Amino acid sequence: MDLPTHYLANARKELLRFKGIAEKSMQQLNEEDLHYRPGKEDNSIAVIVQHMVGNMRSRFTNFLTEDGEKTWRNRESEFETTLQNKSELLQAWESGWDCVFHTLDNLKPHQLMQEVKIRNEAHLVIEAINRQLAHYAYHTGQIAYLAKSIRGKDWESMSIPKGESERFNKKMFEKGSRD
Template identity: 50%
Template structure:
């Protein structure tokens, strides 16, 4: 077994899962929903998408050869209220994820112990990947939580519905046989 390649396959699988959760969430929202803020100190889904996209584009563009905090990135502007339409926000979402996932797919086992930099801080590639495995699901969870607040009883569950765990586990067990 090649542990480095297995790690990269696992990373792509996990990140793709969280992207898919976001994709399934956006289907349930309209333009106005994307700009809803639960309160003044909270971010909207639009702001979270702007930040995630900016982060992914900065971190994964020329990943092995340039600092992950690009000079062209304006992180503070990612948290400004915009009037992007839902299609524009989804375009930002896709561009960020495409950059991230494509870069990871292009890595080899030999790259995993190389040193890269983020804000001039040296990191082993594995650590930089693990940072994204924490950062991106964190924000995807925020998006889902805000969407659940907005949609309330119309929310379409993305996981195992309440009270259905036993049935889900039984189905999983039966599908393995």
């Protein structure tokens, strides 16, 4: 596999990983939890999701031909709770990710060096994708942190639980030696 093809496959893999972390976090919460704000000026998970969805739709719609900050996007409204129930929230979430993956799956390796714009600032396609990878990782971390804070001792870890690193590493290295 050539480097550009590998990059696109890896970007997709990482985005799916972020999506999964956020979804596993949200699965542990009820509707009320999704709207919890630690402080008056803080965002709830619902608001973070709304913002991510708005960003995804704006950045990845007509990715190669239009500025990533669309005139139809109302970023400020993304920070007001508009998605009221979990079903509506998850439906919007899926539509945002569908937009991202549709675009990534249709990119050709030679297009990674093509120029696109975000807020009239030039980026190579690879740079624009990296920018979104970082942005979605940032917000996925916020979602997971908020969900963990809400669940407390009932949180189901999605990574190596505290005190389990040695056992996990042993298992992984044993697995590798059998391959």
